[in-house]
Amino acid sequence: MSVPRSRRRRRGSLAALMIALPxxxxxxxxxxxxxxxxxxxxxxxxxxxxxxxxxxLDNFVYVLSDPLLLTAIGNTLxxxxxAVLFGFPLxxxxxxxxxxxxxxRRGLYAALAYFPVIVPPVVAILxxxxxxxxxxxxxxxxxxxxxxxxxxxxxxxxxLAMPAIVLQATWAAAGTSVLVYLAALTxxxxxxxxxxxxxxxxxxxxxxxxxxxxxxxxxxxxxxxQLIGAxxxxxxxxxxxxxxxxxxxxxxxxxxxxxxxxxxxxxxxATALGVLLALVLAFLSFLYLRATRRWxx
Numbered sequence: 001m002s003v004p005r006s007r008r009r010r011r012g013s014l015a016a017l018m019i020a021l022p023x024x025x026x027x028x029x030x031x032x033x034x035x036x037x038x039x040x041x042x043x044x045x046x047x048x049x050x051x052x053x054x055x056x057l058d059n060f061v062y063v064l065s066d067p068l069l070l071t072a073i074g075n076t077l078x079x080x081x082x083a084v085l086f087g088f089p090l091x092x093x094x095x096x097x098x099x100x101x102x103x104x105r106r107g108l109y110a111a112l113a114y115f116p117v118i119v120p121p122v123v124a125i126l127x128x129x130x131x132x133x134x135x136x137x138x139x140x141x142x143x144x145x146x147x148x149x150x151x152x153x154x155x156x157x158x159x160l161a162m163p164a165i166v167l168q169a170t171w172a173a174a175g176t177s178v179l180v181y182l183a184a185l186t187x188x189x190x191x192x193x194x195x196x197x198x199x200x201x202x203x204x205x206x207x208x209x210x211x212x213x214x215x216x217x218x219x220x221x222x223x224x225x226q227l228i229g230a231x232x233x234x235x236x237x238x239x240x241x242x243x244x245x246x247x248x249x250x251x252x253x254x255x256x257x258x259x260x261x262x263x264x265x266x267x268x269x270a271t272a273l274g275v276l277l278a279l280v281l282a283f284l285s286f287l288y289l290r291a292t293r294r295w296x297x
Contacts, residue, residue, distance in 0.1 A: 042272040047265050059272035063259075069273075071247050072255040076231060078162055079251065083230040087170035088223060094174070095181030096207055110182055114175035121172065125239045128168040129155065132240075155241050158248035165236045165249060173229075177222060184218040185211065220292045227288075228281055252277055 042059055046052035063069060091113075098109045116124065131139040132154040141151040155161050188211060196206045212219065234253035237243060243250035243258075252273065260270035 038271045038274055041268060042275045043268075045266075045268045047267065055268065059266075059268040060276065062266075062269050063273045063276065066255075068247065068250065068255055072250050072252045075162065075247075075249060076233070076251045079166060079233050080227060080230040082163060082166040083169060083233075084223070084226060086166065087174065087230075088226055090170060091174045091177035092181055092219065095178045095185060096211060098178070099182060099185045106182075110179060113178040116172050117175040119172070121235055122239065124172050125168065125236055128171075129240050132164055156245055158245050161241055161245060161249050165233075165240055168240070169230075169233065169236050177226075180218065180222060181215065184215040188214045216295060220295060224285060224288055228285065231277070231281060 041052075043054060043056055044052040045055045045059070094113055098106055098113065101109060133139065133141070134151060134153045134156050135141065136145070136151040138151065138154075140154065144150045144152070152160060154164050192210045192214070193206055196210050201209065232253055233251050234257065237249040237251055237254055238257065241249045243254050256270045256273045256277075259266045259273065
């Protein structure tokens with residue numbers, strides 16, 4: 001007697017669920033539970049020592065009335081703008097250039113582009129901080145001296161600190177994007193390039209009319225991921241400037257850190273700011289996906 005198809009389907013679904021159950025539990029423990037716990041803490045006042053006190057929306061009112069919030073938002077938007085302006089086209093350009101070299105050397109160039117990602121982030125940031133020494137004997141100032149530039153104060157300047165941080169962050173993160181774009185470029189049909197060459201298209205026209213349209217979905221997704229990641233910048237300004245000079249590099253996550261560990265131990269305000277940031281990013285991501293839905297097809 002044969003087993004009904006619906007029963008076999010249920011058995012297959014149950015078996016798949018049992019296989020995926022450990023991963024689901026781990027994901028729930030380390031992702032969903034912190035999200036729910038953070039949402040609860042945003043309406044509490046707690047120091048993790050005594051019992052939590054429910055304060056309703058007081059934490060949100062406190063965060064929104066903090067004058068440093070506008071400073072942190074402005075600095076974060078500046079970082080995002082500079083990161084997108086300089087850090088987004090660079091990996092794409094590198095990937096296009098690497099894809100044109102011989103296959104034998106392509107792996108070497110891709111490995112060199114990915115090398116900064118291998119360096120531990122804290123080590124890389126501290127090395128760049130050393131290179132940003134404002135003295136005339138600093139590494140970057142020494143390199144710029146023959147050009148008649150400097151010495152520059154770098155991280156000690158309110159106008160140069162944020163671009164300096166963006167430069168380091170771009171160097172550290174570009175390698176991953178290069179590999180993603182290289183993988184996407186392998187899916188571009190060679191006959192499209194051949195047809196473009198027969199039509200007399202130069203390399204720039206081939207890139208503009210063939211390469212970019214064929215990988216536009218990947219480009220749009222990478223843009224969204226970079227916007228979300230740049231908005232959550234923390235490690236670079238924390239280790240390089242601690243938000244200075246004069247809060248010129250104070251970002252939203254760094255302000256959140258100050259709420260929680262800056263002496264007041266206001267974990268409720270920190271989680272309230274985190275919830276606000278998550279809601280804003282979710283809303284902006286929704287708008288971005290809606291606005292680019294036609295371009296992705």
